[in-house]
Amino acid sequence: GQNIDQPTEMTATEGAIVQINCTYQTSGFNGLFWYQQHAGEAPTFLSYNVLDGLEEKGRFSSFLSRSKGYSYLLLKELQMKDSASYLCAVRDGGNTPLVFGKGTRLSVIA
Amino acid sequence: GAVVSQHPSWVICKSGTSVKIECRSLDFQATTMFWYRQFPKQSLMLMATSNEGSKATYEQGVEKDKFLINHASLTLSTLTVTSAHPEDSSFYICSARDGREYSNQPQHFGDGTRLSIL
Numbered sequence: 117g118q119n120i121d122q123p124t125e126m127t128a129t130e131g132a133i134v135q136i137n138c139t140y141q142t143s144g145f146n147g148l149f150w151y152q153q154h155a156g157e158a159p160t161f162l163s164y165n166v167l168d169g170l171e172e173k174g175r176f177s178s179f180l181s182r183s184k185g186y187s188y189l190l191l192k193e194l195q196m197k198d199s200a201s202y203l204c205a206v207r208d209g210g211n212t213p214l215v216f217g218k219g220t221r222l223s224v225i226a
Numbered sequence: 227g228a229v230v231s232q233h234p235s236w237v238i239c240k241s242g243t244s245v246k247i248e249c250r251s252l253d254f255q256a257t258t259m260f261w262y263r264q265f266p267k268q269s270l271m272l273m274a275t276s277n278e279g280s281k282a283t284y285e286q287g288v289e290k291d292k293f294l295i296n297h298a299s300l301t302l303s304t305l306t307v308t309s310a311h312p313e314d315s316s317f318y319i320c321s322a323r324d325g326r327e328y329s330n331q332p333q334h335f336g337d338g339t340r341l342s343i344l
Contacts, residue, residue, distance in 0.1 A: 149332055158232075158319050158335040159270070203269060213260040213321070214333055218269040 118142050120217035122204050127223045128194055136189045136220045138204030149214060150178050150189045151203040159203055163189070199224045228254050230322050232336025239310065240344055246306045247339045249320030255300040256322035260333065261293075264317040276303040310343045
């Protein structure tokens, strides 16, 4: 079966760095995606990893280790607007839909 | 970039009403679209995969006679919640991926439809 785990909630301070972890067990693997979702809105795409290593995109970076079934999303220089849910999702086949974790609700405090 | 338009954004209606939600890919062709449902503080749960010109594939536990999906063209899929009841109240989100793109491209999401059944 498919299983994607991430922490339910995290709190971090404005200006700080936070790392959101995701572990997965899926029947196949064809990429891992991170999405941001603000309350009541649709998810927006943040990053994609298919090979091991770190992908950096501005304040956001994402890391993947396929052998460990592990990824993390790193958010730097946190801003209040970064308060949202962060969803880890895996594609296990060529044209299969993304399977989502339950999301991590991040609260950024002053 | 790829845009997915979903309509309506909000629906409030009485129990027993049928509600149709439209999902359009505005600047790309989507042979496949996906319908998700999200309850408060929970993640997105895939309901069904909508394929242009053929029957939708439903996930286990999703009633195909209650959630009717029609994918009549390469840019439009509709989800009809038939005889909706309060337990069907949820946030419904459609998603699509450009059929021409390689697998490293993300699924693009519509803005979602918040359905409230009284």
